[in-house]
Amino acid sequence: MKIPFIMTPGPTQVHEDVRKAMAENITNPDLDVNFFEYYRETCDKIKKLLNTKEDVLILSGEGILGLEAACASLIEPGDRVLCIENGIFGRGFGDFVKIYGGEVVYFEGDRRRAIDVEKLKKFLENNHDFKLATVVYCETPSGITNPVDKICPLLKEYGIVSVVDAVSAIGGEPVEVDKWQMDIVLGGSQKCISAPPGLTILSISEKAYEIMLNRHTPIASFYCNLSIWKNWYEEKWFPYTQPISDIYGLNCAVDRISGKNDYVERHKKIGEAVRTAILKSGLKLYPLDGYSSTVTTMLVPEGVLFKDIYNSMIEEHNIMIAGAFDFLKDKVIRIGHMGENCYEEKLYITLKALDETIKKLGVEVEGSLHKHFVDEI
DSSP: OOOOEEOSSSSOOOOHHHHHHHTSOOOOTTTOHHHHHHHHHHHHHHHHHHTOOSEEEEEESOTHHHHHHHHHHHOOTTOEEEEEESSHHHHHHHHHHHHTTOEEEEEEOOTTSOOOHHHHHHHHHHOOOOSEEEEESEETTTTEEOOHHHHHHHHHHTTOEEEEEOTTTBTTBOOOTTTTTOSEEEEETTSTTOOOSOEEEEEEOHHHHHHHHTOSSOOSOSTTOGGGGTTHHHHTOOSSOOOHHHHHHHHHHHHHHHHHOOHHHHHHHHHHHHHHHHHHTTOOBSOSSSBOSSEEEEEOOTTSOHHHHHHHHHHHHOEEOBOOOGGGTTTEEEEEOOGGGOSHHHHHHHHHHHHHHHHHTTOOOSSOHHHHHHHHO
């Protein structure tokens, strides 16, 4: 199997050190007391990444598991839930709410802009009877980040528990769980952290735990039941056998992020350079503001098809970029500059290939994408 050079917004490239860590000998994670310490040590490293003193868990399942587990554990039939959305994933949170019997109310933002906090404030003044609210930090399909640093404290003023999808933000954007008063924050291993897909990470506030542990109805799931983790360390008990090799890799990947400690600045610098290169070339970005530091989403140039760009990038350059789905299907191109993808030489190679590809397909470009990128860096 020929493996492409992946420059997608997750999964990302995985460093050799992480792959080596995953090859270490395993033990029985249910019986070996040393593994409980290792799991806790890994959680503590993630706490520093999230800037929190709250509990952190690692779940065996891709990031979607965390989104569903938060909804399953917090929502009881009839609960009113505010779904703050300006994109595909934000809207999709509402589907999980409905599965577990919640009554969804949508606050709809402009899908090409970050959530307008002032409009949200006015909405909440007269409509704040919600048990919890969901919001996406980085809308990966659109390349837009939302001001969760302002949204979560605003929700807290009304006693609304916040559930934040930070899957494409953790390890690439600043995250201040305690300072921003976030209740549940969800991440995935395969995005900015640059470990293989398969793990969810999340932080849980005491308020969120209190709600889970004092429900009137039982949680309608075992695997998605976060409350059963409450005393895992004290009792030296996991709800299910842990994916030990994946956790070895995650531990190493978090060390790589923390060791350099420049990830926020690096992602911001490269994200800005990629966007500038696109605009200087006469191409168009999908977002109008709220630009993500981890993924850039641009409109497919007029007169060409996304599938032709994608196929040419793979067949002629062995580089994989992404499109999108739902209402953005075939309308945008996405480049992931997150985690191990977020280095100048990798973006240079990618933009050079994209420049050659779209020019070959007849798109008129002002100058060259990769040269504009270098000038900006």
